[in-house]
Amino acid sequence: MTQITIFVFMNLNDFYEKGAQLFLPNLSVDLVIIGYTDSKLKCLLLQLGDKWILPGGYILRTESVDDATLRILQERTGLDDPHFKFLSVFGGKDRKFTEEWRQFFKINNLPFKEDYWTNDRFVTLAYYSLVDFESTTPVIGNLDTAFGWFDLDQLPNMMMDHKEIVLTAKERLKEDVRHEYLSYNLLAEDFTMPQLHQLHQTILGEELDRSRFQKKMLASGMFERLPKLQTDSPGRKPYLYRVKKD
Template sequence: MDFRKFIEQGEKLFLPNLSVDMVIIGFHEEKLKCLLLQIGEKWLLPGGYIFRSESVEAATVRILQERTGLPDPHFKFLSVFGGEDRNFTEEWRQFLEKDDINFTEDCWLNDRFVTLAYYSLVDFEKTKPMVGNLDSAFAWFGLDELPDMWMDHKKIVLTAKNRLKEDMQQEHLTYNLLPKEFTMPQLHQLHQTILEETLDRSRFQKKMIASGVFERLPKLQKDSPGRKPYQYRVKKA
């Protein structure tokens, strides 16, 4: 969409005062990282607005697909962020004035916005990030190495980090961060990274296999030194 059209006619196209923000998490170099976009001097979460003609879920899928290039990305609802002072007038003013666009007091963006936040677990190697009309660059940052961020987006990232710890205790979802075929040592390392604690390797593997969620593949991994661990994948429904 043309940028000026977005600014001048956005209130006719999108639901008012509502946005979607995504904490897109990948696992790379034994670190949890999230995808951020750069606008000006700071960074923010990938996100967008909900067209009046689409559902919230459809908007979430659309935004994720646009940002990750994945056809069927994982996502899970995180929380609503809607503080009484969640108004980003100065941030928008600074950004627009750099592009010589007049930011008027009656602009639809000059209002309080409530955001529906989600987190998405993705295979880092399969993800193909893309910039949009507003942002100039993208990059992956460690969840403990976040840059200077716009608005309340750092709070949203840290909320997602803590929620992932909680959710993984209740359901199997961390495999979304790995390739379709993976080894138990890889899954073990991933869980240790998320929980930030050491897990007994033997007990962990027995627990994962006993869950019935994973199936062992007949072929062995060939690119690791020493003993060749079996590869696993999620059982088909």
């Protein structure tokens, strides 16, 4: 079970009564959307009643999994071409959350039926996405009432198994940045090597030799130095870099 993406041509009743005709049953997508601000990693969550959930949605019968993931990300972040990477499958034999939804519907005076297709067991395909915090414009849906960015180390009360998914993404990100060049997705298009260095230290939770780190990044050949220096900080002015375009 996951957060619901409701299309404008569907009201809630049609979604629950007829949604199985449009979406693949028993399969959903959940997204751990990670931003970086004030030297901290943040996770985008949606408020549902007195709890919080991950952004997510269902897969149309007419689209691929990747297309569905991209669509949901674009809907939730307002980004045209957001980064995303497969995380894991969450599909325990008892992964259904009927009672949690029953209570939510009751509290909000919404009609509830046992045979709604969304009450069945669901397998979710989880992805994580690294986004530029300042460029992201989160959007809420029909059921959630607010969005919030939360420290990965200070998560709120969450529904279902979504906290487990977030913590899995946190550990995977640590592993991935040791072997892949992807953390730049958390920064603005133009950034300095000191900013990238600090970001890696935040992700890994450990200190990294600054000189060795910069040499490693530049040796990758992924980044190009811009002719202008950063001028909005005191002291030594570091060069700006950006990812080379194909």
